[in-house]
Amino acid sequence: MLLGMVPAVSAQTADVQALRQEIEQLRKEFEAIQQEYTDRLNALEASLAASVPAPAPAGADGSLPVYSGATATSKIFNPDIGVIGNFISASGESRGGSESIAPLPFATLQETELSLQAIVDPYARADFFLALGEEGIEVEEGYVTFPTLPGGLLVKVGKFRANLGRLNAFHNHSLPWIDRPLVMFNLLGGSPLEPDTGIKDAGVSVSRLIPAGNLFLEATGEVFRGESGAVFEPSRRSDVSAVGRLRAYADFTEDTNIEIGGSYARGHNGSGVIDDVDVGRFTTDLWAADATVRWRPLRQTAYRSFVGRSEFVWSRRDQPGGLQSAFGYYLSGEYQLARRWFIGGRYDWSERADDATARDWGNSAVLTFWPSEFTQIRGQYRRTRYGDDRRMANELLLQALFTIGAHGAHPF
Amino acid sequence: MSKKLSVLAAVVVACVVGTTAHAQGTLRVVTSTEDLASIAREVGGDRVDVTALARGYQDPHFVDPKPSFILAVNRADLYIAVGRDLELGWLPPLITSSRNANVQPGASGYLDVSRNVRILEIPTGQITRAMGDVHPLGNPHYWLDPGNGRLIAAAIRDKLSELSPADAAAFAERYDDFDRRLLAAEARWDSVMAPHRGTKLVTYHRSWPNFMEHFGLEVMGYVEPKPGIPPSPLHTLQLIEEMKREAVGLIVVEPYFSLRTPEAIVNQLTGGRVLVLAPSVGGVDEVTDYIELFDYNVDLLAEALQESAGR
Numbered sequence: 155m156l157l158g159m160v161p162a163v164s165a166q167t168a169d170v171q172a173l174r175q176e177i178e179q180l181r182k183e184f185e186a187i188q189q190e191y192t193d194r195l196n197a198l199e200a201s202l203a204a205s206v207p208a209p210a211p212a213g214a215d216g217s218l219p220v221y222s223g224a225t226a227t228s229k230i231f232n233p234d235i236g237v238i239g240n241f242i243s244a245s246g247e248s249r250g251g252s253e254s255i256a257p258l259p260f261a262t263l264q265e266t267e268l269s270l271q272a273i274v275d276p277y278a279r280a281d282f283f284l285a286l287g288e289e290g291i292e293v294e295e296g297y298v299t300f301p302t303l304p305g306g307l308l309v310k311v312g313k314f315r316a317n318l319g320r321l322n323a324f325h326n327h328s329l330p331w332i333d334r335p336l337v338m339f340n341l342l343g344g345s346p347l348e349p350d351t352g353i354k355d356a357g358v359s360v361s362r363l364i365p366a367g368n369l370f371l372e373a374t375g376e377v378f379r380g381e382s383g384a385v386f387e388p389s390r391r392s393d394v395s396a397v398g399r400l401r402a403y404a405d406f407t408e409d410t411n412i413e414i415g416g417s418y419a420r421g422h423n424g425s426g427v428i429d430d431v432d433v434g435r436f437t438t439d440l441w442a443a444d445a446t447v448r449w450r451p452l453r454q455t456a457y458r459s460f461v462g463r464s465e466f467v468w469s470r471r472d473q474p475g476g477l478q479s480a481f482g483y484y485l486s487g488e489y490q491l492a493r494r495w496f497i498g499g500r501y502d503w504s505e506r507a508d509d510a511t512a513r514d515w516g517n518s519a520v521l522t523f524w525p526s527e528f529t530q531i532r533g534q535y536r537r538t539r540y541g542d543d544r545r546m547a548n549e550l551l552l553q554a555l556f557t558i559g560a561h562g563a564h565p566f
Numbered sequence: 567m568s569k570k571l572s573v574l575a576a577v578v579v580a581c582v583v584g585t586t587a588h589a590q591g592t593l594r595v596v597t598s599t600e601d602l603a604s605i606a607r608e609v610g611g612d613r614v615d616v617t618a619l620a621r622g623y624q625d626p627h628f629v630d631p632k633p634s635f636i637l638a639v640n641r642a643d644l645y646i647a648v649g650r651d652l653e654l655g656w657l658p659p660l661i662t663s664s665r666n667a668n669v670q671p672g673a674s675g676y677l678d679v680s681r682n683v684r685i686l687e688i689p690t691g692q693i694t695r696a697m698g699d700v701h702p703l704g705n706p707h708y709w710l711d712p713g714n715g716r717l718i719a720a721a722i723r724d725k726l727s728e729l730s731p732a733d734a735a736a737f738a739e740r741y742d743d744f745d746r747r748l749l750a751a752e753a754r755w756d757s758v759m760a761p762h763r764g765t766k767l768v769t770y771h772r773s774w775p776n777f778m779e780h781f782g783l784e785v786m787g788y789v790e791p792k793p794g795i796p797p798s799p800l801h802t803l804q805l806i807e808e809m810k811r812e813a814v815g816l817i818v819v820e821p822y823f824s825l826r827t828p829e830a831i832v833n834q835l836t837g838g839r840v841l842v843l844a845p846s847v848g849g850v851d852e853v854t855d856y857i858e859l860f861d862y863n864v865d866l867l868a869e870a871l872q873e874s875a876g877r
Contacts, residue, residue, distance in 0.1 A: 273671065273672075276670070276672060276673070279662065299662060301661070301662045301663075301664070301665060301666075301667070301670060302667035302670055302673075303665070303667075306640070306665040307665065308662075308663065308665050362665070363636070363637070363640060363665060368634070368637070370633040370634055370636065370637050372633070401633075403632070403633035403634060404634075405632065405634050408621065411632060411634075413633070448630075450630060452621050452623065452624040452822075453623050453624070453821065453822060454822060454824075455624055455625050455628050455629075455822060456625060456628060456822065456823070457824060493796050493824075494796065526695075526698075526699075526794070526795060527699060527794060528695060558695075561655075562654075562655075562658065563631060563654075563655050563656055563657075563658055563659045564655065566630055566631045566632065566633070566659075
């Protein structure tokens with residue numbers, strides 16, 4: 155029995171030895187691999203170190219200057235940035251027409267709007283709209299809004315488009331036409347040569363909702379420096395202009411709604427200035443009424459809609475020859491034919507603020523194609539009769555609007 | 567001039583008088599969509615008064631920011647948003663114009679329920695608008711997964727409890743009840759859809775990834791060539807070829823899209839079918855709450871898949 159165990163023990167010893175050899179072999183292999191990877195890692199670190207630029211020169215005392223924390227260099231707090239290009243081409247027989255009111259050349263990048271928008275802090279948000287023309291930059295709007303004030307007040311401070319009527323607050327690229335209605339040139343623009351018409355000025359706006367059950371009623375009061383195109387021109391610091399507006403909105407059905415507004419503005423005009431002295435101290439009063447009717451069936455919001463708009467403006471302008479009472483209005487409609495196609499028309503009629511005997515009128519037909527939410531291609535046929543010397547202008551305007559970057563909400 | 571200014575000031579002061587009165591005891595909740603409104607009602611019960619802005623049969627990307635919505639948001643104690651940029655084109659002006667400090671982003675009365683749910687299709691790498699109207703923060707139609715519905719309900723429960731701590735126990739109880747009913751319903755939906763796992767279909771817009779993932783269905787193509795871009799003839803032809811090759815006959819369409827192209831496509835296929843499903847509560851009249859939304863879609867889809875499988 156004892157003899158019988160000897161071969162078994164020697165066999166076990168042989169097994170243990172074989173195992174030891176195997177482990178030793180594995181250990182050597184492992185060390186070799188470890189060495190190889192250590193070498194490769196060192197080589198990699200060395201090559202990385204070689205490609206890293208040298209540190210910035212230290213300050214005089216050897217310490218690096220610290221400007222800000224990590225977030226200051228990141229994009230996290232950058233405002234939303236958007237750019238909208240507005241290319242316009244004009245052609246047609248004008249017989250002087252397009253040379254007299256908002257003249258348009260054959261082709262122009264009329265305006266590039268750069269928008270910068272962000273929440274400032276828990277109490278405010280800021281919006282900047284810079285109009286980059288081919289020849290210069292203008293702050294079209296730049297204001298801070300305080301939406302969290304007590305008393306339900308919404309306050310805006312900065313430079314912005316006034317709440318006079320409906321269209322005045324619209325940016326050019328948000329309009330359903332290529333141009334603005336004649337009444338805006340004649341009574342709200344003040345300058346026939348200025349394509350970007352309307353009252354926009356530096357000041358303060360305060361608005362509040364007025365409780366009226368389910369009727370939306372909003373009152374807005376604005377005070378400005380009093381300098382806007384040729385409508386308002388101050389000659390003293392106290393020559394501020396004021397704008398007030400009352401706006402009501404109601405839903406007829408979930409698809410149809412109406413919005414009406416009444417506005418008033420008053421400010422100084424520059425017609426009394428002789429040799430840099432304001433001897434006349436003349437003022438201009440503006441009254442405006444606007445109505446917008448919208449139809450957009452909710453079950454096919456992408457395919458069908460209609461918007462009808464109208465604004466009436468009365469201007470009472472004191473000037474050296476006496477009071478000029480001028481009136482103007484437009485009527486327009488846009489109908490959405492298909493997901494990407496809109497057709498529209500507009501009728502314009504307006505006297506001129508400084509010469510109410512000159513009456514201009516015109517008709518426009520507009521066709522708009524939206525390849526996507528970010529581009530619009532628009533054609534507009536415009537026929538205008540200029541009242542000062544009974545000239546007639548027939549023009550074809552073409553527009554390409556294109557948006558890159560942040561694309562905020564469309565105005566309602 | 568100073569007389570005019572004092573008149574103006576008087577108007578402003580007159581406006582300040584008479585702030586809106588809040589009903590005692592109930593929280594006024596305004597939600598972006600009817601889905602969130604339904605879940606808020608499940609959790610809040612009669613302790614909340616809920617209003618949804620967008621209708622269920624309306625494309626939630628394109629909602630007009632009507633002034634009447636400003637009135638609703640103005641009176642809200644809590645605003646519940648879908649988030650992930652779904653409301654980018656209409657909610658920011660409503661919130662700013664609401665004159666309601668409680669519901670401004672970052673305030674305690676603003677809840678974005680997309681924070682803790684399962685979001686699909688978050689783009690990786692560089693994205694541009696050449697890809698169409700892509701959502702950089704991922705697909706915002708996430709409520710179409712019952713699992714996410716549960717997470718939304720939990721977020722609403724927590725927020726309501728924070729705003730009205732005295733009712734926390736009631737909200738917790740209602741949440742538990744909703745959770746139980748949702749679990750039971752999920753088991754039913756899963757068993758109805760189980761035979762169809764792995765089936766391929768086509769949808770109009772990318773509204774359904776969470777829904778399809780939950781039920782194991784595979785979306786092999788879209789009627790839109792790119793998100794938000796209307797169907798083009800070339801893409802439609804390619805889609806028809808692909809559907810023929812893969813023997814796919816079903817197109818799921820949201821109720822607010824035109825049926826013309828989907829119907830033209832299925833006419834080219836043998837046994838093809840267009841199915842209008844409800845992407846939201848209220849998408850069709852009979853769907854009045856979150857659980858009914860899945861009841862309706864699951865039954866309709868299972869029936870259509872059954873039919874095409876038997877053909």
